[in-house]
Amino acid sequence: MLHAGRWRPWLFVGPALVLIVFFLVYPTIMTIARSFFGRGASLFGPNTEFVGFANWRYAFTNKTMLTSLRNNALWAVLFTTCTVGFGLLLAVMLDRVRYEKLVKSIIFIPAAISMVGASVIWKFIYAYRPVNMEQIGVLNALVVGFGGEPIGWLLQRPWLNNICLIAVGIWMWTGFCMIIFSAAYKNIPKQLMEAARIDGANEWHVFRMIILPLLAPTAAVVATTMVVQVLKIFDIVYVMTNGNYGTEVIANRMYKEMFNFFNYGRASAIAVVLLILIVPFMIVNIRRFAVQEGGR
Amino acid sequence: MRKIAVLLFVGLLVIGGTAIAADKVVNVMHGWPGEQAPVFQMIVDAFEAQNPGIDVQVEIVGRDRPAILATRMAGGNPPDLTPHPWIGLMKEWANAGQIVDLTGLVDTSDINPALVPIGEYDDGLYGLFIFPNVKSLVWYNPKVFAANGYGIPTTWYELLALNEQILADGGMPLSIGLESGAASGWPGTDWIEDIMLRTAGADVYDKWVAHEIAWTDPRVKKAFEIFGNLFDDGYVLGGAIGALTTNFGDAPDALFTAPPTAYMHKQATFIAGFINDHFDGLVAGEDYNVFVLPTITPQATPDGSVPLLVSGDVVTVFNNRPEVIKFAQFLTSETAANIWSSELGELSAYVGASADDFANPITRKAQGMLLNASVSRFDGSDLMPGAIGAGAFWSGVLDYISGVSLDTVLETIEAAAQDAY
Numbered sequence: 146m147l148h149a150g151r152w153r154p155w156l157f158v159g160p161a162l163v164l165i166v167f168f169l170v171y172p173t174i175m176t177i178a179r180s181f182f183g184r185g186a187s188l189f190g191p192n193t194e195f196v197g198f199a200n201w202r203y204a205f206t207n208k209t210m211l212t213s214l215r216n217n218a219l220w221a222v223l224f225t226t227c228t229v230g231f232g233l234l235l236a237v238m239l240d241r242v243r244y245e246k247l248v249k250s251i252i253f254i255p256a257a258i259s260m261v262g263a264s265v266i267w268k269f270i271y272a273y274r275p276v277n278m279e280q281i282g283v284l285n286a287l288v289v290g291f292g293g294e295p296i297g298w299l300l301q302r303p304w305l306n307n308i309c310l311i312a313v314g315i316w317m318w319t320g321f322c323m324i325i326f327s328a329a330y331k332n333i334p335k336q337l338m339e340a341a342r343i344d345g346a347n348e349w350h351v352f353r354m355i356i357l358p359l360l361a362p363t364a365a366v367v368a369t370t371m372v373v374q375v376l377k378i379f380d381i382v383y384v385m386t387n388g389n390y391g392t393e394v395i396a397n398r399m400y401k402e403m404f405n406f407f408n409y410g411r412a413s414a415i416a417v418v419l420l421i422l423i424v425p426f427m428i429v430n431i432r433r434f435a436v437q438e439g440g441r
Numbered sequence: 442m443r444k445i446a447v448l449l450f451v452g453l454l455v456i457g458g459t460a461i462a463a464d465k466v467v468n469v470m471h472g473w474p475g476e477q478a479p480v481f482q483m484i485v486d487a488f489e490a491q492n493p494g495i496d497v498q499v500e501i502v503g504r505d506r507p508a509i510l511a512t513r514m515a516g517g518n519p520p521d522l523t524p525h526p527w528i529g530l531m532k533e534w535a536n537a538g539q540i541v542d543l544t545g546l547v548d549t550s551d552i553n554p555a556l557v558p559i560g561e562y563d564d565g566l567y568g569l570f571i572f573p574n575v576k577s578l579v580w581y582n583p584k585v586f587a588a589n590g591y592g593i594p595t596t597w598y599e600l601l602a603l604n605e606q607i608l609a610d611g612g613m614p615l616s617i618g619l620e621s622g623a624a625s626g627w628p629g630t631d632w633i634e635d636i637m638l639r640t641a642g643a644d645v646y647d648k649w650v651a652h653e654i655a656w657t658d659p660r661v662k663k664a665f666e667i668f669g670n671l672f673d674d675g676y677v678l679g680g681a682i683g684a685l686t687t688n689f690g691d692a693p694d695a696l697f698t699a700p701p702t703a704y705m706h707k708q709a710t711f712i713a714g715f716i717n718d719h720f721d722g723l724v725a726g727e728d729y730n731v732f733v734l735p736t737i738t739p740q741a742t743p744d745g746s747v748p749l750l751v752s753g754d755v756v757t758v759f760n761n762r763p764e765v766i767k768f769a770q771f772l773t774s775e776t777a778a779n780i781w782s783s784e785l786g787e788l789s790a791y792v793g794a795s796a797d798d799f800a801n802p803i804t805r806k807a808q809g810m811l812l813n814a815s816v817s818r819f820d821g822s823d824l825m826p827g828a829i830g831a832g833a834f835w836s837g838v839l840d841y842i843s844g845v846s847l848d849t850v851l852e853t854i855e856a857a858a859q860d861a862y
Binding site for chain 1: 536
């Protein structure tokens with residue numbers, strides 16, 4: 146029995162391990178190796194001389210890459226703060242609304258739309274037509290309706306267009322955060338809040354002293370998940386501006402280097418940069434998750 | 442029951458037998474999802490009728506085709522052949538040994554000899570020129586022009602004077618659309634190329650395309666400035682933001698509203714398809730017509746004639762099999778060229794095609810330009826490496842029009858060009 150006990154777990158884990166090694170570990174190692182070689186497609190084909198850190202230097206000095214890094218930081222801060230903040234707020238507030246399920250469903254719906262679909266929808270919302278022409282975009286129709294001049298939402302660099310893109314992401318992911326928070330909130334024993342209220346705490350105190358601390362572990366997991374989501378952001382930018390007008394992000398740059406410019410070396414270096422940025426958050430996320438699960 | 446089963450079995454055998462008989466398959470990938478798709482299929486049908494043993498399977502990839510081709514090549518599974526306009530990419534594929542040198546395999550005598558060299562590279566033939574486009578055309582509404590007493594400008598100064606006159610009459614001269622999804626910016630590169638040909642001449646144009654002169658060269662800068670001046674002078678519908686947010690396919694719409702929101706639109710011959718698609722019942726030559734973008738510096742061409750910017754599709758072959766070569770050869774034939782041009786009002790690269798063959802007056806005019814131009818050049822952005830022609834040049838035009846200083850824009854493109862060539 147003892148003998149069987151040793152190999153049996155491996156038998157169960159084996160297929161998964163083989164798949165992970167083949168589809169994850171091997172490509173990762175290849176990509177890291179590839180980032181030190183030239184632009185050619187195959188490692189043993191033409192144009193694949195060893196170039197040292199040239200691709201890496203490009204990733205951290207090229208002007209567009211610096212813009213991408215800045216924009217990813219902006220996305221990480223703004224997107225995460227807003228999705229987690231709004232999600233938490235909605236979860237707590239909607240708990241007292243009569244049509245809770247309906248309202249929550251409506252807020253959750255964007256999460257069910259594909260990223261590309263949502264981006265196309267928002268491209269229409271932000272649409273611009275010159276002055277004196279009929280505005281087909283909701284936002285500019287409102288602006289013009291109130292007597293203003295139409296605004297090129299996706300063109301005004303460096304902040305407005307980036308914020309407009311981030312707003313699409315927030316619109317999509319707030320519902321997801323809300324649902325997770327809502328589940329966690331409903332798990333908080335109601336006696337705790339009752340007791341606090343009987344002791345004379347007002348609603349703010351209940352929120353600040355009881356709800357928030359009890360939701361903190363959930364918030365950490367949700368926030369790290371959102372950061373990982375947003376560091377990989379690609380679809381929204383690709384569809385709406387394709388990184389023009391100073392809205393480039395890392396993943397979109399990687400796609401361009403790879404599939405438009407066929408520079409496999411640079412694309413690999415950018416991919417590894419993205420990986421390095423994401424890994425710490427993944428580790429935090431997994432640790433948190435393990436702690437939470439272990440506590441059950 | 443048993444009889445039915447036997448019949449079915451026999452039926453399957455017959456179907457299987459015919460499938461085996463037509464075992465020679467040619468896989469074609471093209472990028473025309475719209476009205477050209479059924480016309481290309483007509484060409485395929487004509488070929489299959491002549492060659493019963495060959496089955497041509499068409500795959501349509503309307504978006505991101507270079508990316509898909511790259512993936513398929515890397516995976517060792519490219520289509521057998523593809524028509525495409527990316528000469529710059531074709532050279533990269535040739536360097537990587539991914540495509541077939543057609544020298545000696547295909548007889549190019551059916552192709553207009555002036556167009557054959559576009560598919561040549563490094564002593565090899567990698568692209569068979571099939572479907573040409575003339576890019577230097579300005580589209581206008583003849584009825585509106587006649588009603589306002591506007592004449593056709595034959596020099597740049599006349600064009601600018603016409604712009605001023607239209608402005609004075611309360612109209613807007615030009616509609617420009619630079620938006621094109623992930624390819625946004627390319628219509629602007631056409632403008633710059635046409636202006637380069639008209640100010641610096643074909644020799645400098647060739648050097649510019651080959652990156653033998655820098656992007657920061659004053660002649661390149663001047664071309665950008667002439668394009669930018671159209672915006673600064675208020676000649677463009679919606680100004681910079683209007684051009685940047687208008688899709689290239691929607692841009693000509695402004696000419697056909699009542700009253701027109703703009704009067705002229707520069708675009709290649711293919712835009713007629715968009716015009717007909719957006720407006721029912723417009724007649725070529727009566728409701729819309731074209732004139733050639735006038736010269737700017739007549740001395741730029743030796744004889745002072747108008748230089749012509751052309752683009753078009755070449756056929757590139759990935760797999761050297763007799764049936765694939767046969768189909769590639771057929772695409773250069775008179776039959777294929779006639780189906781394409783008569784059904785779509787597109788131009789012909791067939792050696793015997795003359796302008797008089799065409800019923801459509803715009804096609805006739807454009808074909809005449811294509812055949813008679815003393816100076817013509819292929820679309821520069823399609824000739825440049827992808828990182829420039831489908832990258833830094835596109836985004837550079839967008840940056841410049843959206844307000845980034847020209848020196849910054851040109852330095853950025855130059856930096857990208859330094860390591861792309």
